[in-house]
Amino acid sequence: MKIGEVHDANRKTVGRTILHFDAVESTNETAKELLESDVEEGLVVWADRQVAGRGRHGRAWASPLGGLYSSFILRPKEAHAWLLGLLIGMPVVKALRHFGVFAGLKYPNDAVYQDRKIAGILSEGVYRHDVYHVVVGIGVNTNVDLEKLPAEVQPKATTLKREVNLFVANEEFLDYLLNQVDDLYSRYRNTRIEFLLKDYRGQCTTIGKRVSAMIGKDRVIGKAYDIATNGALVIADDQGAKHDFFEGTLEILK
Ligand code: BTN
DSSP states (O other), rough: OOEEEEEOTTTTTTSSEEEEEEEEOOOOOOHHHTTTTTTOOOEEEEEEESSBBGGGGGOOOOOTTSEEEEEEEEOOOOGHHHHHHHHHHHHHHHHHHHOOOOEEEEETTTEEETEEEEEEEEEEEEETTTTTEEEEEEEOOOEEEEEEEETTTTGBBHHHHHSSSSSSHHHHHHHHHHHHHHHHHHHHHHOHHHHHHHHHHBTTTTSSEEEEEEEEEEEEEEEEEEETTTSEEEEETTTEEEEESSSOEEEEEO
């Protein structure tokens, strides 16, 4: 059920209108349903909990009360849309740092603090009425008790509440986050993508680490070396050969 609607005319695109729900299946799905009507670019769907939250690679995203679950609708040029999902990790990290958690980005866009995931992004491209849209969903473990997350997730996850001895209301976090996303989206549309990728590289804590990645059917073990201009993570294997990794299983080795 919709429980509120917030407007902020100071934002350029993202977050000028926020629809607040108590519970939804998934904010990404609600955003996609809204595409059937003529909605403005940048519209945000925010929910207090999700009953069927989704993560990347078909995984579930546990969404108990206390966490922040939001999605927004963008209409970027299709050519670079995948990169947008990568770059949106930056505003998420910026917001976490603003509120006291010095998080970094695990490639492609997981926000991680001390090897524990604190936020994730699910970016999905969808055509509606011949127009290409991207629905970007962000889940942040803000005021969640770690014990409310599934047992198998707990050792690999953390929450803002656990790391910072200061209560941050979801509304306040979302407000700051949307300002950052709005800025990033405006830069994305007006700046050369290589410049943004350089910024991304600086925040990507996977660079320099030894990793194991599945690329197609092959396992590649080596050092995460660079971010290519197409957004791929470049891995240099032990023989010095370079491999581009985009999506799939990526493990950071100790
Ligand atoms: C991941 O790291 O696997 C991505 C997690 C994305 C979770 C968010 S919560 C808001 C939005 N709605 C969903 O169902 N998923 C995304």
